[in-house]
Amino acid sequence: MHHRLQEIVIMGTCLTMSKKKRKRYGGAAQGNRRPLDGSHEEPMPLPNPMVGFNLPNDRLRSVTRRLPQQAIGPPFFYYENVALAPKGVWATISRFLYDIEPEFVDSKHLCAAARKRGYIHNLPIENRFPLLPLPPKTIFEAFPHYKKWWPSWDPRRQLNCLQTSMSSAKLTERIQCALASSGNPPPKSVQKYVMDECRKWNLVWVGKNKVAHLEPDEVEYLLGFPRDHTRGVGKTERFKSLGNSFQVDTVAYHLSVLKDMYPNGVNVLSLFTGIGGGEVALHRLGIHMRTVVSVEIGEVNRRILRGWWDQTQTGTLIEIADVKSLTDDRIATFVRRFGGFDLVIGGSPCNNLAGSNRHHRDGLEGEQSALFYHYFRIVDAVKSAMGRM
DNA sequence: CCGAGGATGAGCGTACCT
DNA sequence: AGGTACGCTCATCCTCGG
Incomplete structure (x- = not known):
């Protein structure tokens, strides 16, 4: 009951805001703008080929971008979801996340399996480097x-x-x-x-x-996780958790720019952590995690992350179950306690956006996918708490 | 035997792209 | 014109501890 009220308030805030934020994301124009076809949503064409701003080992294209002023950190943030969402979804997500242009990448350009995803982040895109060894591509x-x-x-x-x-x-x-x-x-x-x-x-x-x-270990391998990362839970659960996770090499390529910036490690706020694709990416990049505050609803996923963390990490892991319980007050307390977050990372639920879903492909307002608005709320709360430091 | 919880199998349309 | 898609639900069967 309380949650529901809270949610309505949040949605109200967002919708009000979105009306004000009419400006389209700036930066390099990406193809032609089609005229508005009656719908109020603006088109968000997917790039072809879906290679993002750049890929490992291609210095032919050196794309630069100019972030909108509002988007510039701290904190750095990194958001992910399925690229092939219903029409208008990415325009909305982009509008909430400070009008940053999404980076659409198909992971088939980095590994042996396709994975078409959109990423919105305020990280620099120069001097990225890939994880080694490069994963197999066939x-x-x-x-x-x-x-x-x-x-x-x-x-x-x-x-x-x-x-x-x-x-x-x-x-x-x-x-x-x-x-x-x-x-x-x-x-x-x-x-x-x-x-x-x-x-x-x-x-x-x-x-x-x-x-x-x-088999599960083959999926782990393709996605860039260590062998047996999800071991110890039922096979069905493993497939589900893995299917919902990041492709580690892709995400690590984007996060690699953090390595030189934070030689003493980072404090991370990890939302919708899942089995910890972001954490594994940072670890494989050799970026030390002093603190990770992780929000993940699935008990099985929390157990998997905790198991990996205890085996590989020396920093502090704080696990929270529900994004709704991470209030702005708690965020401010964390920010004071850790001296701020360097990175807020997460992919919000896709199940109401994904094409495979016959039953509840309700778009961004669907029961689970609407949790995106909490991602926005939390990034914004971290931003303003850090502004007061 | 009993029941809970997990695994398996089948069927389920559609939006949006090339 | 053809192909793809971080899925959901329900019925049924299996497994295990008590």
């Missing part, structure tokens, strides 16, 4: 042993987006039957059936006529 580089059974008529060299649920064993069986009862190579119709299923479920060839879904 299926065969990542998993050489799959070459053995890969048929010549399967042209895939990269995987599709790693999602939260996996195919059934029955499907493996059906495909095996279909292939066994046809020649080699199979007729086009069978090829199409098999390829459609393989693409839909990210299947790989593990035996003669036999496809299977990836």
